[in-house]
Amino acid sequence: xxxxxxxxxxxxxxxxxxxxxxxxxxxxxxxxxxxxxxxxxxxxxxxxxxxxxxxxxxxxxxxxxxxxxxxxxxxxxxxxxxxxxxxxxxxxxxxxxxxxxxxxxxxxxxxxxxxxxxxxxxxxxxxxxxxxxxxxxxxxxxxxxxxxxxxxxxxxxxxxxxxxxxxxxxxxxxxxxxxxxxxxxxxxxxxxxxxxxxxxxxxxxxxxxxxxxxxxxxxxxxxxxxxxxxxxxxxxxxxxxxxxxxxxxxxxxxxxxxxxxxxxxxxxxxxxxxxxxxxxxxxxxxxxxxxxxxxxxxxxxxxxxxxxxxxxxxxxxxxxxxxxxxxxxxxxxxxxxxxxxx
Ligand code: P6P
Numbered sequence: 052x053x054x055x056x057x058x059x060x061x062x063x064x065x066x067x068x069x070x071x072x073x074x075x076x077x078x079x080x081x082x083x084x085x086x087x088x089x090x091x092x093x094x095x096x097x098x099x100x101x102x103x104x105x106x107x108x109x110x111x112x113x114x115x116x117x118x119x120x121x122x123x124x125x126x127x128x129x130x131x132x133x134x135x136x137x138x139x140x141x142x143x144x145x146x147x148x149x150x151x152x153x154x155x156x157x158x159x160x161x162x163x164x165x166x167x168x169x170x171x172x173x174x175x176x177x178x179x180x181x182x183x184x185x186x187x188x189x190x191x192x193x194x195x196x197x198x199x200x201x202x203x204x205x206x207x208x209x210x211x212x213x214x215x216x217x218x219x220x221x222x223x224x225x226x227x228x229x230x231x232x233x234x235x236x237x238x239x240x241x242x243x244x245x246x247x248x249x250x251x252x253x254x255x256x257x258x259x260x261x262x263x264x265x266x267x268x269x270x271x272x273x274x275x276x277x278x279x280x281x282x283x284x285x286x287x288x289x290x291x292x293x294x295x296x297x298x299x300x301x302x303x304x305x306x307x308x309x310x311x312x313x314x315x316x317x318x319x320x321x322x323x324x325x326x327x328x329x330x331x332x333x334x335x336x337x338x339x340x341x342x343x344x345x346x347x348x349x350x351x352x353x354x355x356x357x358x359x360x361x362x363x364x365x366x367x368x369x370x371x372x373x374x375x376x377x378x379x380x381x382x383x384x385x386x387x388x389x390x391x392x393x
Pocket of ligand 1 (some may be wrong): 298
């Protein structure tokens with residue numbers, strides 16, 4: 052039996068695909084794998100080490116910080132800033148940027164990391180899958196100079212690597228550097244991620260729609276029309292599935308096919324999910340896997356953020372399902388045929 056490559060072996064073998072190869076991106080991706088193992092160990096024993104529950108603090112999102120949120124943020128910060136590859140980190144759990152590199156001034160290292168250290172953390176106490184989402188871009192200001200906002204606030208098309216870790220029934224690391232989407236499953240007995248899902252792509256057709264039903268009623272008309280059409284397609288196998296943990300919903304839809312929607316609503320016209328460290332990395336994975344990802348106006352990857360914690364409406368999944376949503380939008384603007392859903 053041929054041993055599947057570990058995550059480290061795989062990225063080393065593929066290093067030649069990275070533009071301007073200096074080994075820094077390889078080191079950075081390796082560090083992400085190490086941090087993921089550290090977080091995974093705590094997630095898997097959260098109930099035993101009194102690490103469950105709220106930390107008592109609230110984060111910049113004014114959300115109750117769970118103890119594991121803080122642990123995950125600290126773990127990724129410590130590991131990523133200790134390498135020589137990263138000059139700055141933007142985290143969901145921190146108000147502002149964290150400067151790394153020599154003297155912690157962000158002058159050395161050419162990569163910026165945007166990260167949601169533990170997404171879906173409201174599910175921690177009830178043992179539902181949660182995840183880490185990461186996005187990596189190159190700094191745009193010259194090495195040696197102080198970092199600027201523009202180094203962090205780049206469109207999704209500027210990403211050089213992106214991925215997620217899903218702490219689920221098994222723990223998986225899924226990533227892309229623009230050469231396909233590759234999934235690795237953690238073997239706790241060995242302490243390694245092994246390649247288990249090479250070249251992941253959406254199935255040709257999907258029949259799952261993921262939306263919080265309570266949100267649908269407050270969403271835009273096109274989204275409501277689209278969801279109603281999905282509900283009417285039950286007899287051709289359409290079904291609703293919503294875990295309430297973005298990484299878990301995204302991963303299921305990537306493997307089985309489907310569309311995830313977190314629309315703009317009357318009370319959250321800008322949407323709920325964050326552009327830089329949730330939507331843009333998953334949008335790139337989706338496109339690399341043959342799918343699409345939109346906001347209310349266009350392609351998520353084209354959008355240039357104005358702030359670190361900017362939110363966005365988000366629709367991501369199979370190409371034909373996103374097209375069907377677009378048809379609902381066009382129908383409301385006049386024109387447009389049937390949704391083409393099925
Ligand atoms: P709601 C978790 O807080 C999260 O950011 C995503 O992981 C998840 O898909 C969404 O919010 C759930 O939001 O409003 O349905 O509880």
